[in-house]
Structure formats: C-alpha cells, structure tokens
Amino acid sequence: MSVEPVRKIVIVGGGTAGWMAAAALTRIMGDLPGFSVTLIESESIGTVGVGEATIPQIIGFNRMLGIDEMQFVRETRATYKLGIEFVDWLRPGHSYVHPFGTFGLDMLGIEFQHFYFRGRALGDTAPVDAYSIAAVAGKAGRFFWPRSDNPKSPMSKLSYAFQFDAGRYARFLRGMAEAAGARRVEGRIVDTALHGETGFVRHVELEDGTTIEGELFIDCSGFRSLLLGQALGVPFTDWTKWLPCDSAVAIPCELGGRNEPLTRATARTAGWQWRIPLQHRLGNGHVFSSAHIERDAATEMLLANLDGKPLADPNQLRFTAGHRDRFWKKNVVALGLAAGFLEPLESTSIHLVQSSIARLMALFPDTGFGQVEIDRFNSETLREYSDIRDFLVLHYRASERDDSEFWRYCRNLDAPGGLAEKIEMFRSSGRIFREKNELFTEASWLSVMLSQGIEPERYHPAACILDEDETRNRLKHIREVIAQTVGQLPLQEDFLKQQGGAIPAAERMTA
Ligand code: FAD
Numbered sequence: 089m090s091v092e093p094v095r096k097i098v099i100v101g102g103g104t105a106g107w108m109a110a111a112a113l114t115r116i117m118g119d120l121p122g123f124s125v126t127l128i129e130s131e132s133i134g135t136v137g138v139g140e141a142t143i144p145q146i147i148g149f150n151r152m153l154g155i156d157e158m159q160f161v162r163e164t165r166a167t168y169k170l171g172i173e174f175v176d177w178l179r180p181g182h183s184y185v186h187p188f189g190t191f192g193l194d195m196l197g198i199e200f201q202h203f204y205f206r207g208r209a210l211g212d213t214a215p216v217d218a219y220s221i222a223a224v225a226g227k228a229g230r231f232f233w234p235r236s237d238n239p240k241s242p243m244s245k246l247s248y249a250f251q252f253d254a255g256r257y258a259r260f261l262r263g264m265a266e267a268a269g270a271r272r273v274e275g276r277i278v279d280t281a282l283h284g285e286t287g288f289v290r291h292v293e294l295e296d297g298t299t300i301e302g303e304l305f306i307d308c309s310g311f312r313s314l315l316l317g318q319a320l321g322v323p324f325t326d327w328t329k330w331l332p333c334d335s336a337v338a339i340p341c342e343l344g345g346r347n348e349p350l351t352r353a354t355a356r357t358a359g360w361q362w363r364i365p366l367q368h369r370l371g372n373g374h375v376f377s378s379a380h381i382e383r384d385a386a387t388e389m390l391l392a393n394l395d396g397k398p399l400a401d402p403n404q405l406r407f408t409a410g411h412r413d414r415f416w417k418k419n420v421v422a423l424g425l426a427a428g429f430l431e432p433l434e435s436t437s438i439h440l441v442q443s444s445i446a447r448l449m450a451l452f453p454d455t456g457f458g459q460v461e462i463d464r465f466n467s468e469t470l471r472e473y474s475d476i477r478d479f480l481v482l483h484y485r486a487s488e489r490d491d492s493e494f495w496r497y498c499r500n501l502d503a504p505g506g507l508a509e510k511i512e513m514f515r516s517s518g519r520i521f522r523e524k525n526e527l528f529t530e531a532s533w534l535s536v537m538l539s540q541g542i543e544p545e546r547y548h549p550a551a552c553i554l555d556e557d558e559t560r561n562r563l564k565h566i567r568e569v570i571a572q573t574v575g576q577l578p579l580q581e582d583f584l585k586q587q588g589g590a591i592p593a594a595e596r597m598t599a
Pocket residue numbers: 100101102103104105106128129130131133134135136137138139140141142254275276277278308309310311312314336338373405407423424425426432435436437438439
C-alpha cells in the first residue's frame with residue numbers, strides 16, 4: 089500500500105477563514121516535503137470585516153498555533169469575554185448572562201441544576217447567574233485565568249474567550265502563515281477550470297491571465313462561494329424560516345459606558361443589537377429581519393443606541409441563514425461564509441471555521457480523495473451547523489415578547505431538529521442531554537432555557553436526599569464562595585496592565 093499525499097494547497101480568500109486555514113495548514117503540515125500553501129485574495133473585493141466575538145474553543149486554536157496570548161491580545165486590541173449578556177430577550181427590562189463554564193457544583197452524582205430547582209421550591213430566590221463564576225465576574229468587570237489545576241477552586245469552573253478587531257486578527261494570522269511559508273497572491277479570480285474527466289478543480293485564473301493550479305482547493309471566498317457554490321454548483325439550503333434575520337448594519341464607535349468582559353446582545357423590535365467592547369473601541373451592529381423593518385429604520389435604531397461617537401460610516405450587510413448542501417465536494421472544501429452562515433447571536437462563525445479546519449486535518453486527503461472521508465466531513469459539519477441552529481432558535485422561540493410582528497412570528501417558530509424534545513424534557517423534569525458532543529454544553533442550555541422562561545415542573549428525585557436546611561445551606565455556601573472569589577479578582581483593565589496585554593492609553597478611542 090502506498091500513499092501519495094496532497095501537497096499543493098490553494099486557498100481562495102484572505103478573510104478570517106482564509107488566514108486561519110493558512111496559519112493552521114502551514115503549522116501542521118508545513119514539514120511535509122514539497123508541501124505548499126498559496127492564498128489568493130483581492131484587495132478590491134475586501135473582506136466582510138466583522139466577526140469580533142468568539143467562544144472558548146478559540147483558546148485551543150491559538151495554542152495549536154503556538155500564539156503568545158499577550159502578544160495576540162495587544163496586536164488584535166482584544167479584551168476577554170466571559171459570556172454574553174442578553175438584554176430584553178425574555179421581555180423588555182429583563183437581562184441575564186449566558187456564561188462560559190459551568191454552574192454551581194454537581195452533588196451526589198447529580199447535576200447541580202436539580203439542587204437549584206429544589207432550592208427554589210424551598211423559597212430560595214437567587215437567579216441561576218449567581219452560581220456561575222463567569223457570570224458574576226463578567227458583571228463585576230473582573231477577570232483572571234481559570235485554575236484548571238485545582239478542581240476545588242471555583243476558578244476551575246470558568247472558561248473564557250476573546251473579543252477582538254477582526255481586521256487585525258486576519259493580519260495577525262497572515263503574519264504567522266507567511267512566516268511559516270504560505271505564499272500570498274494578490275488578484276481577482278475570474279475563472280475556474282475543471283478537469284474534463286473527474287470534475288475536480290484544476291486551476292483558478294486571475295484577471296491578469298495568471299493561472300494557479302492546486303491539488304486541494306480551500307474555498308474561503310465569503311458569501312460568493314466561488315468554487316464550491318459557483319464552480320461546482322453545490323446548492324444552498326436556506327434556513328430563513330427558522331432564522332428570519334437576513335440583514336445587518338455594523339458600525340464601530342468610541343469607547344463609552346460600562347465595558348465588562350461580556351458581549352452584549354440587546355433584543356430590538358425586529359432583531360437584536362450587538363455591543364462588543366474592545367480595548368480601543370466598541371464594535372456595534374444591528375441584526376434584523378428585512379421583512380419586519382426597513383434598512384433605514386434599522387440603521388437609525390443602531391445609531392440612536394451607541395455608547396460613543398461613530399468612527400466610520402454604517403456598513404450594510406445582507407445574508408441568508410443556512411449552508412451549502414455539502415461542505416466538501418471533489419477537491420474543494422469550503423470554510424467560513426463560503427460554507428454557510430448562522431447569525432452571530434452566539435458568536436459561532438469563527439468557531440465553525442476552526443472546527444472545520446480540525447476536521448479537515450483529521451480527514452486530510454491523499455491524492456485518491458477517499459469518498460468515505462469526504463462523507464464523514466460533510467455529515468459532521470452538517471451536524472454542527474444543525475446543533476447551533478437549534479440553540480439559536482431557542483433564543484427567539486422562548487420569549488414572552490409579543491410587542492411586534494417579528495416577535496409574534498418568532499414565538500410561533502417550528503422547533504427544528506431535536507429542539508422540541510430538549511425543551512419538553514427540560515420542562516418536564518429539568519433534565520438536559522448533550523447529544524453526540526454537540527457544541528453547546530448542558531450549562532449553556534440550562535442558562536438560556538431557564539433564563540428565557542422555561543420552567544421545569546419537576547426535578548431529579550435524588551435532589552431530595554439532602555434535607556431542606558442542608559439544601560439551602562449548600563446553595564448559599566456556593567454563592568458566597570463565588571462572590572468572595574470574584575471579589576479578589578482584578579478588574580479586567582488592571583489584569584491587562586499587569587499581564588502586559590494593555591494597549592497604550594493614547595490608542596484608546598474615547599470621547
Ligand atoms: P470574507 O471575510 O468575506 O473573505 C472573503 C475573501 O475572499 C476576501 O479576502 C476576498 O477578497 C476574497 N475573494 C472573494 N472573491 C474573490 C475573487 N473573485 N478573487 C479573489 N479573492 C476573492 N463571526 C464570529 O465568530 N463572531 C462574530 O461576532 C461575528 N459577527 C458577525 C456579524 C455579521 C453581521 C456577519 C455578516 C458575520 C459575523 N461573523 C462573526 C462571521 C465572520 O465575520 C466570518 O465568519 C468571518 O469573517 C469569515 O469570513 P470569510 O473569511 O469566510 O469571508
């Protein structure tokens with residue numbers, strides 16, 4: 089048996105997806121003799137330029153690349169993120185944090201939430217956020233790294249991610265990829281040639297007539313999906329009926345207001361507004377359904393709700409929720425917006441790029457391009473998209489809001505996939521099952537279901553093993569330990585200064 093490795097990789101597109109792929113491929117495969125990575129991008133087309141909030145999995149990606157965290161934080165103007173603060177989603181005036189990490193402590197082999205529900209039945213009124221160190225620290229504006237070496241510390245229950253400047257992130261990765269041998273070609277692709285017999289992509293052609301050949305093409309061309317969608321004709325599955333938002337307007341502004349290590353998502357009458365505090369500025373955007381609000385009105389609503397002076401003109405974007413029917417066909421693998429798009433409510437797009445890169449590395453082809461590996465890549469990627477879709481739909485469906493046409497539509501959304509069963513199981517007995525290693529953990533489902541008004545009717549009988557006083561005391565003790573621990577953490581801005589991640593004060597854009 090002999091294997092001829094694929095050695096000639098062509099990446100089409102130099103947005104976040106393209107440079108993440110280039111950095112990862114050169115890092116992991118770069119020592120293979122004859123291995124080459126060529127990335128083609130067009131400055132005249134540019135990148136989507138948004139995508140500033142992430143989830144904790146990015147820590148693993150950065151570690152795999154050997155990134156120094158403080159250099160990364162300084163260069164991308166990053167802040168830390170401990171979760172998302174959801175404002176006005178259940179009803180106007182209500183807010184909660186969907187934190188990273190876990191809640192409370194599992195006891196007697198039973199998940200924490202069952203003791204929490206019993207505590208509530210006994211009259212304990214503390215919100216579930218009080219049992220999450222990430223939520224409490226986030227709201228207090230404090231941060232320190234988790235203590236994974238000490239499982240007894242509440243700090244072992246914390247996870248974190250970053251909020252960063254998307255353009256700077258792509259440039260940072262570009263620097264790494266080029267240093268590791270990736271070649272960048274500037275130019276606009278005008279044509280794609282396929283092999284007559286196999287239908288594989290043979291080369292792409294640039295405006296100036298140059299052709300660039302490859303064995304494996306990674307389509308990171310954004311919403312255009314130049315290779316997978318256009319050249320290979322893979323259709324798009326539209327999920328608008330579940331995720332009706334199809335537009336966004338984004339604008340950076342000066343720093344202002346409270347800037348905790350949290351992304352904020354505030355529900356609006358026909359969508360929601362994001363607010364992402366970076367070290368030098370705030371990122372803002374309004375994601376909306378164009379069937380329910382005019383673009384001008386959505387833009388005005390965004391401009392009326394900024395915490396600082398705008399730093400650019402509003403950037404208008406359109407998208408369709410959904411995905412390509414296949415993510416890998418023949419010798420083309422699509423990543424990022426070329427593969428699909430789910431609105432940024434839970435900051436999952438960069439993660440989808442990263443997890444697809446990990447999957448591609450696990451299933452990396454030889455020149456025989458085995459179909460069974462390709463099928464596996466496609467089924468796992470589709471499962472991940474579907475799991476995220478279900479979690480996003482939960483946020484819209486589990487709301488008391490009926491103050492606009494949009495929210496009335498959302499309340500009556502069909503539950504896709506396994507969502508209906510998940511909600512019913514939770515409502516019936518407070519139980520949550522994480523299916524096949526899905527991205528969002530039991531803690532995430534607990535946070536959003538409970539905070540958005542889904543009340544369990546019962547809880548696990550084993551929670552009654554502790555008597556009433558013991559239940560109350562243990563819950564109180566957990567809250568106190570979390571509050572005390574958070575009180576000793578530094579404020580995020582002090583942490584950044586102490587650890588060498590702070591940018592010079594002159595670069596902070598404030599009024
Ligand atoms: P793009 O950035 O569009 O890059 C496409 C590349 O292809 C460019 O370099 C372009 O020049 C090149 N290209 C295209 N056509 C050609 C051609 N003919 N010839 C040569 N080159 C070409 N993700 C998150 O994780 N967190 C968030 O908070 C978040 N917020 C978002 C908010 C909005 C409103 C949107 C729309 C997306 C958001 N995302 C977020 C998603 C995130 O922005 C993208 O997943 C990420 O930027 C990857 O984009 P990309 O690289 O696939 O595409």
